[in-house]
Amino acid sequence: MNDRVRQIVIVGGGSAGWIAAARIAAAHRPDGDNGVSVTLIESETIGTIGVGEGTWPTMRNTLRKIGISETEFFRSCDAAFKQGARFTGWVTGKPGDSYYHPLNPPQAATQINLSAHWLRRQDGAGTDFAHAVDFQSALCDAGLAPKSISTAEYVGLANYAYHLDAVKFAALLKKHCIEKLGVRHVIDDVTGVKLDDAGFVTGVEARETGLLSGDFFIDCTGFAALLIGQTYGVPFVDCGDVLLADNAVALQVPYEHEDDPVASQTNSTAQDAGWIWDIGLPTRRGTGYVYSSRHTSHDEAEATLRAYLGPVAEGLNTRRIPIRSGHRQRFWEKNCVAVGLANGFLEPLEASALMLIETAVDFIVDRLPQSRAVMAPLARQFNAAFEHHWARIIDFLKLHYVLTKREDTAFWRDNRDPATVPDRLLEQLELWRHLPPGPQDFPHQPEVFSWPSYQYVLHGMGFECNLAAGSQVTAEAALAQRCFMATQRQQEQALAALPSHRALLDAVRVHG
Ligand code: FAD
Structure with missing residues (x-):
């Protein structure tokens, strides 16, 4: 039996559906040796979620791979630069309570872990961690851009992602997919899903169009989870007991x-x-x-x-x-994989949803199944990777809450209740009371939030670390000192060289 995957059907035209369509169609053109055709079906009556404005730096690569110029993206999507997040009022809720989680990693992160050195410098009056180990927080303070107008597209002096208009972003991707990448677009409601005797999806029934046949299906139907949830009955793993916002x-x-x-x-x-x-x-x-x-x-x-x-x-x-916080128990069944909200959703505290869509689509593009024979092992790999990602993202989001010192409302007190904290996070916090996070704590590759992100949040939240009991890092003190001084120098240079964020956006939108 010839079971070559030739036709891919994506159900859903939100950000997830269009990112998937664009990446697959750009990488596997229908006319190539291993070419596939891509069809996307979306409902006119069931809207998209229409929010999701914060991205990760990964979006630069995604856009480049799809073949969209950065200037076109800025103009079409009312986009701006994003250099990180500033958390205000999370530690004490009192005036002055604010810290950054910038997108730049700490200075010389591949050579040295500055965390313990920064803690040793602290005798009550030092610079906060994010400003001491990197210059990006100072750019945010000053309202400056991460690059200048003459810098090449997708390159920055500081690392950056985007803020964007989600509706305009989906519209740009849709136009690009249809006009440049040969994606077939169907507007109709899917009313049924056809399975064969082995449980593989062979087609989706659309109200007006009839049966859309395919070999591989991507469920991008948002919270409806039409294929992965309604058809395959894969359970939803609720984590509302850990992340309390609903x-x-x-x-x-x-x-x-x-x-x-x-x-x-x-x-x-x-x-x-x-x-x-x-x-x-x-x-x-x-x-x-x-x-x-x-x-x-x-x-x-x-x-x-x-x-x-x-x-x-x-x-x-x-x-x-x-908001229903949680994710599917499995994400890939037979010849169907769920991407986007159909895969899962957590509160947008670190804007990880679009990045997880990109991660899923990277996997699908790199390992596009050629036939049914490879579906099961690929599904196992994908499911294991996403189970890991969800668990670790839940840990990281909870970290922002569990370290608060706020006593003023039941919400903050309840968030500190150990019964709401995942076991692995509790265990890591116990270790980090003596040794700040380092690469050894994150052996999984790739890791969505790794030790630099944990350091920014832990130190930003004023987590107490008793170095005397754990770390003996003194040998690299001279290198650490040079790193702190280099940060200072870079900060002065960047503050003098970079334009205001507004000025750069105006220039990109007018001159390109
Ligand atoms: P949707 O946008 O819901 O699209 C679903 C699609 O499926 C629609 O086209 C619909 O027509 C189609 N569909 C459904 N049923 C059928 C059917 N029967 N037949 C045909 N078509 C069907 N993410 C970030 O990365 N950063 C953020 O800052 C961020 N903020 C957020 C804030 C909030 C409050 C929320 C709720 C989410 C946020 N997100 C954020 C998440 C982000 O919005 C989503 O991950 C992203 O938009 C992807 O959505 P989606 O495409 O999976 O689903």
């Missing part, structure tokens, strides 16, 4: 003045029952309150968001989005 209320607001500065970091500001995201695009801000409905009411949550925004929010409508 709702978001979102609101897009204009700037007060059109030349107001554009933040180049996601601002995440802690509130009584959750936190508010604030993402600056060139023409507007995207904001939302992620909250626990066990700790506040929907009306109070909306009032909190409006109070945070002030007069710019007056008369504008909010949108409420329920």
Whole structure:
């Protein structure tokens, strides 16, 4: 029997569906030796989630591989640069409580772990960790861009990702897929899924179009999880007992003045029952309150968001989005793999959803199954990798909550309850009380959040580490000192050389 994979059907046209279509079609053209045809079907009546504005630096590679120029991307998607996240009010909730998780790793991260050296320097009055080990937080403070207008596309002086308009982003990908990459686009509702005797999907039934046959199916139907959940019945693993937020209320607001500065970091500001995201695009801000409905009411949550925004929010409508934190128990069944919200979702605290879509699609593109014979081993690999990713991302998100010293509301107190903390995170925190995180703590490759990210959050949150009991790192003190001084020098040079974020965005949008 000839079971070569020739036809790929993607169900769903949100960011997940279009990223998958674009990456596969760009890498495996239908006319090549191993070519495949890509069809994407999306419903006109079931909308996309339409949020998801924070990305990771991986998006630069994704866009480059798809063949979209960075200038075109900025112009089409109302995009801005993202250099990290600033967390305000997470430690004590008192004035001045703020730290960065920048995208740059600490200085000389491949040669030296600066964490213990920074802790030794601290005698009460030193520079905070993020500013001591890297210059990017200072760029964010000053409202500067990570590159200048003459720097090549997709290259930066500092590492960067993007903030973008999710609806415009999906539209750009759709246009590129249809016009440049030969993706077949069907607008229709899928009403049924056809399986053969072995349990493989052979086609999806669409209301008007009839049967769409295929050899390999990608479920990008968002929370509906039409294939992986509804058809295959793969259970959902709920982690609402660890991550307590279960709702978001979102609101897009204009700037007060059109030349107001554009933040180049996601601002995440802690509130009584959750936190508010604030993402600056060139023409507007995207904001939302992620909250626990066990700790506040929907009306109070909306009032909190409006109070945070002030007069710019007056008369504008909010949108409420329920959040069910968790993921599928398996992500790939037979000849069907789930990508995007159908795969799982966690609160957007570190903007990991689009990055996980890119990770899934990288796997699919690199290891595109040629026939049914390889489906089962590939499914095992993919499932093991994603089980790991979800567990570790849950740990990392919980880290932001569990280290708080806030006592003021039940939400923050409940978040510290050890019963809500995954065992592995508890064990790591015990170790990190004596030895700051290092590469040895993260042997899995690739690791979504590795030791630099943990260091930024642990030190930002003021985690106490008793070095005397654990670390003996003194031999590299001279190198560490040179690294701290190099950071200072780079900071001065970058502050003098780089344009304001707003000025660079204006230049890219006008001149390219
Ligand atoms: P959707 O956008 O929901 O698309 C589903 C698609 O499936 C639609 O096209 C729909 O028409 C189609 N469909 C469904 N059923 C059928 C059917 N029966 N027949 C045909 N078509 C069907 N991610 C980040 O990376 N960064 C962030 O900052 C971020 N912030 C977020 C904030 C919030 C409040 C939420 C809820 C999510 C956030 N995300 C973020 C996640 C991000 O929005 C999603 O991961 C991303 O948009 C991908 O969504 P999707 O394509 O999987 O699903």
